Amino acid sequence: MAEEPFRTIIEPFRIHSVEPMRLTTRAERAAALSRAGYNLFELRAEDVLIDLLTDSGTGAMSAEQWAGVQRGNEAYAGSPSFERFRAAVTGLFPFRQILPTHQGRAAEKILFTVTGGPGRVIPNNTHFDTTRANIEFTGAQAVDLPSPEGLQPALRHPFKGNMDVAALRELLAGSGAHVPLVMLTVTNNSGGGQPVSLANIRAVREACDRYGKPLFLDACRFAENAWFIKTREPGYADVPVAEIVRQMAALADGMTMSAKKDPLANIGGWLALNDDSLAEQCRNLEILTEGFPTYGGLAGRDLEAIAQGLNECIDDSYLRYRVRSIAYLGEALESAGVPVVVPFGGHAVFIDARALLAHLDPLQYPGQALACALYTEGGVRACEIGTVMFGLQPDGTEVPAAMDLVRLAVPRRTYTQSHLDYVIEAVTRVASRAARLPGMRIVSQPRQLRHFTARFAPLH
Ligand SMILES: Cc1ncc(COP(=O)(O)O)c(C=O)c1O
Numbered sequence: 001m002a003e004e005p006f007r008t009i010i011e012p013f014r015i016h017s018v019e020p021m022r023l024t025t026r027a028e029r030a031a032a033l034s035r036a037g038y039n040l041f042e043l044r045a046e047d048v049l050i051d052l053l054t055d056s057g058t059g060a061m062s063a064e065q066w067a068g069v070q071r072g073n074e075a076y077a078g079s080p081s082f083e084r085f086r087a088a089v090t091g092l093f094p095f096r097q098i099l100p101t102h103q104g105r106a107a108e109k110i111l112f113t114v115t116g117g118p119g120r121v122i123p124n125n126t127h128f129d130t131t132r133a134n135i136e137f138t139g140a141q142a143v144d145l146p147s148p149e150g151l152q153p154a155l156r157h158p159f160k161g162n163m164d165v166a167a168l169r170e171l172l173a174g175s176g177a178h179v180p181l182v183m184l185t186v187t188n189n190s191g192g193g194q195p196v197s198l199a200n201i202r203a204v205r206e207a208c209d210r211y212g213k214p215l216f217l218d219a220c221r222f223a224e225n226a227w228f229i230k231t232r233e234p235g236y237a238d239v240p241v242a243e244i245v246r247q248m249a250a251l252a253d254g255m256t257m258s259a260k261k262d263p264l265a266n267i268g269g270w271l272a273l274n275d276d277s278l279a280e281q282c283r284n285l286e287i288l289t290e291g292f293p294t295y296g297g298l299a300g301r302d303l304e305a306i307a308q309g310l311n312e313c314i315d316d317s318y319l320r321y322r323v324r325s326i327a328y329l330g331e332a333l334e335s336a337g338v339p340v341v342v343p344f345g346g347h348a349v350f351i352d353a354r355a356l357l358a359h360l361d362p363l364q365y366p367g368q369a370l371a372c373a374l375y376t377e378g379g380v381r382a383c384e385i386g387t388v389m390f391g392l393q394p395d396g397t398e399v400p401a402a403m404d405l406v407r408l409a410v411p412r413r414t415y416t417q418s419h420l421d422y423v424i425e426a427v428t429r430v431a432s433r434a435a436r437l438p439g440m441r442i443v444s445q446p447r448q449l450r451h452f453t454a455r456f457a458p459l460h
Contacts (some may be wrong), residue, residue: 003421008279009320009321009324009325010321011321011325011413011416011417012315012317012318012321013062013413014141017198019215020146020159021049021170022046022047022049022342023049023379024047024049024379026049026376026377028047029047029375029376029379030336030376032044032047033372033375033376037443037455037456037457038368038372038440038453038455038456038457038458039433039451039452039453039455039456040053040371040372040375040381040383040384041053041381041451041453042453042455043375047373047379047385048379048380048381049379049380049437050378050379050380050381050415050419050422050423051381051411052348052380052381052382052383052408052409052410052411053331053382053383053409054383054405054409054411054424055261055347055348055409055410055411055412056107056258056260056265056409057103057260057267058260058265058266058411058412058414059264059265059266059411059412059413059414060411060412060413061264061305061309061342062264062308062309062413063268063310064312065265065304065305065308065309065312066305067308068302068304068305068307068308069301069304069305070306071301071304071305072299072300072301072455073300074299074300074301075294075300075319076292076295077292077294078294079294079295079303081296081300081301081303081304082100082294082300082303082308084097084303084304084307085098085100085303085304085307086118087170087304087307088178088189088306088307088308088310088311089270089272089307089310091242091310092222092242092245092246092249092310092314093219093245093246093249093255094148094249094250095249095254095273095274096102096274096279097272097273097274097276097279097282097283098261098270098271098272098278098297099270099271099272099279099282099283099286099293099296100268100269100270100290100293100294100296100297100298100303100412101268101269101270101271101286101290101296101297101298102267102268102269102290102297102298103217103259103260103267103268103269104130104220104256104257104258104259104260104269104270105130105131105134105258105434106269106289106290106296106297107256107257107258107269107270107271108130108131108135108157108218108256108281109134109289110271110285110289110290111138111216111254111256111271111282112134112135112137112138113138113285113412114278114281114282114285115180115181116134116135116138116139116140116180117138117139117140118138118139118140119139119140119178119323120138120139120140120141120178120179120180121128121140121141121171121175121178121179122135122140122141122142122143122179122180122181122182122183123142123143123144123145123163123168123171123179123182124142124144124145124159124163124177124182124183124184124185124218125145125146125147125150125162125163125164125184125185125188125191125196126144126150126161126185126188126189126190126191126265127142127144127145127183127185127190128185128189128190128218128220129190129389129390129449129451129452130449131183131185131218131256132390133448133449135189136448137448143171145163145164145167145168145171146161146162146163146164146188146191146402147157147159147160147161147163147164148199148432148445149162150162150188150191150192151402151403152196153192153339153340153341153342153352153355153405154315154339154341154342154352155342155351156265156342156343157230158195158197158233159194159195159196159197159228159232159233160188160192160194160195160230160341160343160345161170161186161187161188161191161192161194161195161225161237161345162197162200163184163196163197163200163202163204164194165203165204165207168182168204168207169207169419170206170429171211172206172207172210172211172213173211176211176213176289179211179213180213180214181214181215181216181253181254182204182207182208182213182214182215182216183215183216183217183256183285184196184201184215184216184217184218184219184252185217185218185220186201186217186219186220186221186222186225186248187219187221187224187225187228187345187347189220189221189347190389192341192345192350192391192403192405193221193341193344193345193346193347193348193350193407194228194341194343194345195224195225195228195232195345195346196225197229197232197233197450198229198244198248198251199233201248201251201252202251204251204433205251205252214253214254214275215251215252215253215254216252216253216254216255216256216273216353217249217252217254217255217256218255218256218257219248219249219250219255219256219257220249220257220258220260220261220262220313221261221262221347222245222262223241223245223262223313223314223319224262224319224322224323224345224346224347225245225248225346226241226245226248226314226433227241227319227320227322227323227346228323228346229244229248230374231323234327239449241314241315241316241319242314245314246422253273253274253275254271254272254273254274254278255270255272255273256269256270256271256415257269257270257271257272259306259309261347262313263306263309263310263313264305264309264312264313264412264413265302265305265306265309266301266302266305267298267386268298268303268305268306270296271286273395282414292342303423304454311388313412316412322346322412323344323346324347325410325417325420326344326345326347326348326349326410327343327344328346328417328420329349329408329410329423329424330342330344330349331344332421332424333349333351333427333428336424336427336428337431338351338356338427338428338429338431339351339355339356340352347409347410348407348409348410349407349408349410350385350405350406350407350408351370351382351405351407351408351427352403352404352405352408353366353369353370353371353384353386353404353405353406354366354367354386354403354404356370356434357369357370357434357435357437357439358435359435360386360437360439361439362386362391362400362401362404362450363387363398363400364439364440364441364457365384365387365388365404365439365440365441365442365460366382366386366404366439367384367385367386367387367388367404367406368386368388368440368456369438369439369440369458370382370384370406370430370434370436370437371383371384371406372440372456372458373430373434373436373437374406374426374427374430377426377429377430378422378423378425378426378429380423380426380427382403382406382407382408383406383407383409384401384404384406384407384451385405385406386403386404386406387400387401387404388442388450388451388454389401389451390402392445392447392450396447398454402441408423408427420449438458438459439458439459440456440457440458440459441456441457441459442454442455442456443455443456443457
């Protein structure tokens with residue numbers, strides 16, 4: 001007799017050790033926010049109750065990962081921990097050259113130092129902030145080519161992270177000589193955590209082949225992306241996630257990776273590629289900035305945690321729970337009338353702050369205003385992904401970003417359903433008085449990646 005499936009999708013793990021959280025009063029939170037210059041990155045983590053600032057490096061490791069930490073071999077060169085790391089990486093991404101790095105942006109820095117430079121143009125579906133900054137730092141131009149569906153927060157489409165392939169062809173036909181490589185971010189974090197279909201990756205690959213360009217994946221959330229392919233793209237329902245990942249990798253020439261996301265580690269990353277001579281240049285830089293290529297800025301124990309995390313993150317029951325918990329949060333907010341990016345992505349729910357705080361101009365930073373209000377209301381820390389993050393141009397001028405979103409990023413295996421219920425309550429309370437929330441102005445800011453350190457003040 002067939003087993004009757006359960007409606008409730010539970011966390012497929014039980015809690016092994018706990019970390020207390022500190023409740024604060026509204027007055028304490030208001031004071032902390034003011035001290036932080038209304039920049040949530042400047043808050044002390046102990047002053048945050050539920051931390052949805054990022055899903056990066058904030059996940060809970062498994063008992064097997066901690067066992068790997070104990071097994072870590074700290075030899076400077078030729079460590080067996082590196083061999084286990086390399087085997088786990090190439091099992092999913094069979095690239096010839098694997099260069100470990102201390103996190104994703106280090107891989108980006110190395111890749112773009114070699115391939116970028118003034119006059120170069122690097123397209124992506126949507127560059128993440130560090131990717132864009134690392135490209136622009138070399139004097140090159142970072143171009144976003146999201147599909148038109150990806151720019152409409154309320155539009156339902158299974159693969160809103162896709163690249164606009166016609167726009168890519170046009171760019172390559174016009175300025176192909178200036179393009180050293182094409183990037184594709186899976187899932188598309190800045191574009192709302194939306195997945196990219198295998199059909200789109202294949203079409204991007206064809207365009208790259210036509211113009212002789214290598215394709216690199218920014219693959220931080222490859223497992224969540226593969227799960228969406230399995231559950232949404234016709235023909236993949238019965239294909240194992242690991243095999244879908246290998247099909248994604250087979251269409252690319254290389255990748256950058258932050259192991260702080262889907263690989264369930266607290267630190268780490270890598271650059272992988274097939275081009276031996278490009279790899280040699282990258283390896284020379286890696287030695288200069290990260291360390292010897294068998295540890296690349298990581299301890300042997302970190303390499304072990306990543307290797308084990310790679311096995312765990314492609315598990316069907318983990319991915320089903322992971323994607324379902326994001327949808328649970330998103331569906332509750334949507335039914336409470338909060339404008340959210342739909343369908344829900346793999347790691348976060350994105351609130352459309354421009355729609356919710358429609359009384360504010362984008363240059364009054366509706367996303368920042370909303371994120372600050374959420375913290376004051378319930379001690380929930382979220383992240384603005386909008387004009388604060390992307391509005392400052394390399395020439396110092398400011399333009400509204402394509403969207404003003406507030407991202408509620410859910411750390412992996414860290415919070416339970418009742419934590420998410422609390423978040424739903426906090427967001428709903430703030431949404432009910434959204435029309436009265438004041439905008440923000442910037443008091444001081446750096447020239448690059450300003451969202452990390454800028455100071456703000458509310459507009460009264
Ligand atoms: C899509 C994407 N690319 C690159 C990075 C950078 O990775 P890291 O924070 O490990 O430097 C991130 C981090 O959030 C990301 O989401």
